[in-house]
Amino acid sequence: MSKLAGKTAIVTGASRGIGAEIARSFAAEGANVVVNYSGSKEKAEAVAEEIRKSGGEAIVVKADVADADQVKAMIDETVKTFGAVDVLVNNAGITRDNLMMRMKDDEWDDVININLKGVFVCTKAVTRQMMKQRSGRIVNIASIVGVMGNAGQANYVAAKAGVIGLTKTTARELASRGITANAIAPGFIMTDMTDRLSDDIQQTMLGQIPLGRFGKPEEVAKAALFLASDEASYMTGQTLHLDGGMVM
Amino acid sequence: MSTVLERVTKVIVDRLGVEENEVKPEASFTGDLGADSLDVVELVMELEDEFDMEISDEDAESMSTVGDAVAYIEKNQNS
Numbered sequence: 001m002s003k004l005a006g007k008t009a010i011v012t013g014a015s016r017g018i019g020a021e022i023a024r025s026f027a028a029e030g031a032n033v034v035v036n037y038s039g040s041k042e043k044a045e046a047v048a049e050e051i052r053k054s055g056g057e058a059i060v061v062k063a064d065v066a067d068a069d070q071v072k073a074m075i076d077e078t079v080k081t082f083g084a085v086d087v088l089v090n091n092a093g094i095t096r097d098n099l100m101m102r103m104k105d106d107e108w109d110d111v112i113n114i115n116l117k118g119v120f121v122c123t124k125a126v127t128r129q130m131m132k133q134r135s136g137r138i139v140n141i142a143s144i145v146g147v148m149g150n151a152g153q154a155n156y157v158a159a160k161a162g163v164i165g166l167t168k169t170t171a172r173e174l175a176s177r178g179i180t181a182n183a184i185a186p187g188f189i190m191t192d193m194t195d196r197l198s199d200d201i202q203q204t205m206l207g208q209i210p211l212g213r214f215g216k217p218e219e220v221a222k223a224a225l226f227l228a229s230d231e232a233s234y235m236t237g238q239t240l241h242l243d244g245g246m247v248m
Numbered sequence: 249m250s251t252v253l254e255r256v257t258k259v260i261v262d263r264l265g266v267e268e269n270e271v272k273p274e275a276s277f278t279g280d281l282g283a284d285s286l287d288v289v290e291l292v293m294e295l296e297d298e299f300d301m302e303i304s305d306e307d308a309e310s311m312s313t314v315g316d317a318v319a320y321i322e323k324n325q326n327s
C-alpha cells in the first residue's frame with residue numbers, strides 16, 4: 001500500500017539535498033509533489049522530471065519561503081493543480097556560519113529570515129487550506145544543533161531552536177482541526193550543506209556520533225514519510241532526533 | 249438572491265453547528281454561539297470566501313455579534 005496515495009505534498013527547498021530526497025520518496029509513495037526552489041531551477045526541474053519518469057506527479061514552483069506573496073502564489077497554484085494541500089514539509093534552509101564575535105547583522109538576518117521566518121510564512125499560508133480540509137500534516141526540518149547548540153552557528157542554532165518552538169505552538173493551535181505538526185532534528189547529513197565543511201571539522205564531528213558515520217538524505221526522508229503518513233496519526237508537537245545518537 | 253443575513257446565517261450554522269434560530273443579530277460568536285478564537289478566525293475566512301471580500305484583522309476584531317458581521321458586509325460589499 002502506498003503511504004501517501006492521493007495526497008498532495010509541498011516540499012520547500014526540494015531542488016537539492018534532503019528536500020529533493022523527500023520529494024522523490026513522497027512521490028514514490030503516491031503523493032502529488034510540489035518541488036519548491038528559490039535559485040536552482042534546473043535541479044528542481046530534474047527532480048520533478050525524475051518523479052514523472054517513475055510514474056509520479058510533480059510540479060515545480062519557484063518561491064522564496066520568506067516572501068509571503070510568493071508563498072501564497074505557490075499555495076494557490078498547488079490547490080489549482082491538485083485540489084488540496086495535505087502535507088507541508090518546511091525543509092528550505094541555509095547556513096552562514098561565523099563565530100558570534102565576527103557575525104555580521106546580515107548573516108544573522110538572512111538565516112533567521114529563511115530558516116525561521118520562512119517556516120512561519122509557509123505554515124501560516126497553508127493553514128487556511130488545511131483548516132478548511134479539517135486535516136493536514138506539517139513536518140519541519142529543524143536540526144540537532146537547535147537542541148544542543150553549536151559554536152560558529154549562533155544564527156542557525158537560534159533559527160532551528162525557534163523552529164522547534166514554533167512546531168509545538170503550531171501543534172497546539174491546530175490540533176483541534178485535525179492538523180499535526182512535528183519536527184525532525186537531523187544531525188550531520190551528507191549534502192551540499194555539509195560538503196562545504198573542512199575535513200578537520202568533519203572528523204571532529206564524526207567523533208561525536210555514536211553510530212560512527214554521517215547520515216544520508218534517504219534516512220531523513222524515511223522519517224519525514226512516517227510523520228506525513230497515517231502511521232503518525234497520534235503524534236504532534238514532537239521533535240525526532242535523527243543524529244546517529246549525538247544527543248540522547 | 250438570499251439576503252446577507254441569510255447567507256451569513258448559513259455560514260455560521262455550517263461552521264459552528266448551531267441551530268438556525270440561535271443565529272440572531274444580537275447573538276455573540278463567542279458568548280452565545282460557543283465559538284472559540286480559532287472558530288472566529290475560520291468564520292471570518294469563510295465570510296471572505298462567501299462574499300468575495302477581504303476583511304482586515306482590525307475589522308474582524310470589531311465584529312463580535314452576528315449583527316456586526318452583517319452590517320460590516322452590507323457596508324463593504326463591492327457590488
Ligand SMILES: NC(=O)c1ccc[n+]([C@@H]2O[C@H](COP(=O)([O-])OP(=O)(O)OC[C@H]3O[C@@H](n4cnc5c(N)ncnc54)[C@H](OP(=O)(O)O)[C@@H]3O)[C@@H](O)[C@H]2O)c1
Nearest residue numbers: 013015016017018037038039040064065092093189191193
Ligand atoms: N545537511 C545537514 O547535515 C543538515 C542537518 C540538520 C538540518 N539540516 C536542514 O535540512 C534542510 C535541508 O538541508 P540540505 O542539507 O538538504 O541543504 P542544501 O543541500 O543546501 O539544500 C537547501 C535547499 O533549500 C533551498 N532554499 C534555500 N533558500 C531558499 C529560499 N529562500 N526559498 C526556497 N528554497 C530555498 C535550496 O534551493 P535553491 O538551491 O533553489 O536555492 C535547496 O533546495 C535545511 O533546513 C537544513 O538546515 C541539514
